[in-house]
Amino acid sequence: MTVLVIADHDRGVLDPTSLQAVTAARALDPQVDVLVVGADGAGVAGELAAYGASTVHVATGDGLSDYAPQAAARAAVELVGSLNPSAVVAVGTPRGNEVLAHVAAILDVPFAAECAQVTLSPGAHAIVRNRWGGNVLETSTVHSDLLVASYTAHTVKAEAAAGAGTVVEFAPALSPADTVVRVVDRAGEASSGVGLAEARVIVSGGRGVGSAEGFAPLDELAELLGGAVGCSRVVTSNGWRPHAEQVGQTGTKVAPDLYIAAGISGATQHIAGMRTSKTIVAINTDKDAPIMGYAHYAIVGDVSTILPALVAATRAAKE
C-alpha cells in the first residue's frame, strides 16, 4: 500500500509544513507518494525526497500554473485511482484543508480535519483530532476504506529521511469547471515585511499596548529581529492593527522560534494560535496572567517602558 501526501508550494517555493505531512505519512507507510501541482512543483521534488518521498507526482497542464483547489483535488483523485492508497493526507493549512475537502466531496468519503494522531484500519480508521484550537481532543472512528485526513500544522515535527524521490509527471484530466476557482491575481506583494506564518520571530501586542501608536516599538523590534508583528483579537477589534496580523484560533496559527507576547493576557483563543512556538516571552504587568503559564520567560511590567528599552538594547547588541 501507500499513503498519498498533498504537498503545497507557492510558485515553486515549498510550504515547509508540507515536510511535516511527509514525515507523518512515513509513520503510516514506508511507501510515500507525494502530489505537487503545477510545473513549478518539480523544483521542490528534491526537498520532498530528503524527507522521505518515494515518488513525487508532478501534475501539469493548462489551468494548473497557479493554485486552483478543485483542479488540485482532481489530480489527487486521479492518483487515488491509480495508486489505491490507504490514506490521503496533508497539513491543515487553509490550502491543505481546502484541497482535501474537495477530494472528500468528489469521492463522497469522510474527511477528518485537524488530526493529531492517525492509526490506519481500513473501514474503521482511528483518529484523534483537535477541537477548539487544540484545547479539546476528539477521538473518532472514520468509517471509510480510504482515509482523508489533515494534520494540524506543527503537531508533527519534520524529520529528514532520504527517499527515492522519483519524479513522475502526469497531466490529470480536468473539466472547465475544475479551474473556475483559481488565483487570477495577487496584491500587496510589494511589502518587504515578513509574513506571519513564515516568520521566525513574532513580536505580538495586546490590549496592554494601549493604542495604535503604542505599536511603534513593536514594529521597530520586529524589524531588528527580522520578524513580523502580530496582535491579539482585541487589537484588531479596536482597529489598532489590520486583521492580517491577528494571531489566534480565528486568525493565523503560528509556531515561530521566538514569540514575544507584549501586553497579551493569554485568552484561550489567542493561546490556540501560538502555543507551539519554540520560545515564548511574556511582557505583562500581571505576573498571574494566563500567558505566564505558557511563556518560557517573562518580564513583569508595563510594555510602554520595557519595549523602548528592549529596542535600544537589541540595537546595541547587534552593533
Added chain:
Amino acid sequence: MHIAVCAKRIPLSGGRWVLTPDSTEIDTSGPSMGFTLSPHEECAAEAAVQLVEQYGGSSTVLTVGVPDSETELRSLLAVGIDRGVLVETDGREWDPQATAAVLTEQIQKGTPEGDAYELVICGTEAGDTADYQVPVRIAHALGWPVVTNVKGLSITDGVVRCERAVGSAREIYEVPLPAVISVKDGVNIPRYPSVPGRIKARKKPVDVVAGERPEPRLEKTRLDLVEEETRSAEVLGTGPDAVPALVEIFKKIGVI
C-alpha cells in the same frame, strides 16, 4: 439577490472547559457556560446583510441544531437577516457530510417566495470542530464554485471577487454566481443588534424542519481535555531593568 447563510451554535466557554460525565460533549450546564456563534459566521451574516442592502433581495440563515438554537438564529435576524430555517436535531452531533447534505437540501428548496438562492455564505470553519469542509461539500452538491477562507468580498455584474491572505500578500479569485463562499473573521466588522432590530427579530419567520440524523461516517467516540501545560515562566525581572537578561536570551536562541 437571494442569499443563504449557514451558521452553527457552539458552546461558549467561560475560560475552562468541562466535559459531560460520559466524556462525549462539552458540559454546558455550568454557570459560566452559554452558547454563541463563531466569529466567522457572524461575519458571514454581516456580509449577507450588506449585499442585500446594496443589491436588494433577501437573506436567510440556516442552522442544524437543537430547538434552543433558535436563540442564535434570532441573534442574526436582529442584525438584519430576513428569516431563518432551523433543521431540528435531538442534540446528537451530525457529522460534516450529513450537515452539508441537509443544508444542501434546504438551499435547493429556495426561499419561501419561490426564489432561488444565488449565493451561499458560510464561516470558513466551525468554531468548535474546525471541519473546513461543509461549504465545499455544499458547492459540489450544487455544482457551484466555492472559494474558502475569504478575507475580502465584493460583487460586480454577477462576478464575486474574493481576496484571501497568503503570507504578507493577498490572492485574488473571481468566480461567477451562483457560488458558495466561506469567510474568515475580519472580512468585515459585524454590526451590533439595535433595539429596534431585536424587536423586529422576534417577529421574523423561522421555519422549523425535522432533521433525521444519518449514521455518522466520522463518528466521535469521546472527548478529552488537553492537559494544561504546567510550565511556569522564568521571571527575568521587573520593568526595564530586566531587559539585558532578555537580550542574553535572544543571543542564546540565535535571533540576534
